[in-house]
Amino acid sequence: MSRTDRVVDGITRMILDGELRAGDRLPVEKDLAAALDVSRGSLREGVRALEALGVLEARQGAGTYVTSLDPSLLVGPLGMVVELQAAGHALPVHEVRRTLETEAAGLAARRADDAAASSALAAARAALDDAAGVLASGDVDHERLLEADIAFHRALADAAGNPVLAALVEALAGRTARHRLWRGLTDAGADARTQREHEAVLDAVVAGDVERARVRMAAHLLEVEDFLRRSDDA
């Protein structure tokens, strides 16, 4: 077991044991290194590893703190790993994304009247309106369209009310992977159809129609997957 592992283990144990809680400050490097019986260099490597996982946050001059440990923090690391392997595994990643977003659409429809869901759905509507504006203009700004697409899907995931679900969706809908995908879709002239599908999904969600919301979201994402399959073949 390496020194760094000892550091990671020691700190996670402190958190699991309740010795350290969300937002707490860690001892200074010198003291913590001494407590774990490692050099400051090794301690820093371990802390850096936990920082990469979103568990710790070090601020120069201020100290090192345990993060809020919210589910949204598992987005960064996971999203990055997804990006790196997305090249070869675009299809399986997207299948899981479809499963999760279909569920999210259903959940969002069920609680469409809740206050929290309503504001998220308003954000989704705003994203669609924005996209509609872009499409109506003569010169289509694909970058902005992509932003609106991302905002729409994120808002819908938020409306589902499960932060873990929202975080996973965010991570799987990788930024750069979708960038490549969108490039292809807009080239294929699918902009308008995508917009119509989004509208249909949101209408069903707002109406509280769980089944329609699920089916329409699934259909929308299956369209994307079909495009993905055709791209792979080519």
Added chain:
Amino acid sequence: MSRTDRVVDGITRMILDGELRAGDRLPVEKDLAAALDVSRGSLREGVRALEALGVLEARQGAGTYVTSLDPSLLVGPLGMVVELQAAGHALPVHEVRRTLETEAAGLAARRADDAAASSALAAARAALDDAAGVLASGDVDHERLLEADIAFHRALADAAGNPVLAALVEALAGRTARHRLWRGLTDAGADARTQREHEAVLDAVVAGDVERARVRMAAHLLEVEDFLRRSDDA
């Protein structure tokens, strides 16, 4: 932007650009540090961060290598983060788990006849048989029962044929979280019922009955969730 961020960014960029591919060996610390214009200490912190994310793997005496970047590698980091936050978010985590495992059961049923799925299903059957043996004996070994439960759910996820799905299920079904959960369930005398539910799920999957497989898996995991809710109330 910190030196470490520069390291992480530089290495991920090399991978995304195809300069480094899965299995490739990185330059030695001294050279890479010089190339990125950082000290060896900072380089090591960055490498350690990517190691924590499962992207790199350093072997003393041998060198540092890019991992296979397989989806299964996103398990370690994610699983750890899930464990850390599981305390406060057990229910939302389990809801997502239920969604994914329900989908997995359906996919497994659809391809029950495939060679790869068959061997995974055989493993699931073996796990159930093992659990049956434990239950039949007078003195029930709960630890072994938990192992069989984990093996069953893992085998079923594998049978679905989507490595990303399997990896996420593995990560969400946190080891220690489930340990606590199981303790409670066995205390409540739910061992036998769990076994029956597992049998029912597997029968449907092997029979290729997608709908039954999905419903039974969902029902099984809902039972667990109900227990989770009751625990939270108490």
Added chain:
DNA sequence: AATCTCAGATTCATCAGATGATTGCTACGG
């Protein structure tokens, strides 16, 4: 009394050099 300013202390960030431990390779001997 409340607020602003700034110097000092605290803490993380980074570097440099040296030593130990592990692995892989190579030449030698059987």
Added chain:
DNA sequence: CCGTAGCAATCATCTGATGAATCTGAGATT
């Protein structure tokens, strides 16, 4: 042909020092 011992390469770790960002509190100002 095979096994083994030595050697080189490489990561692992430690130590000590310096820089940069942040926080704290005393004093000045309004």
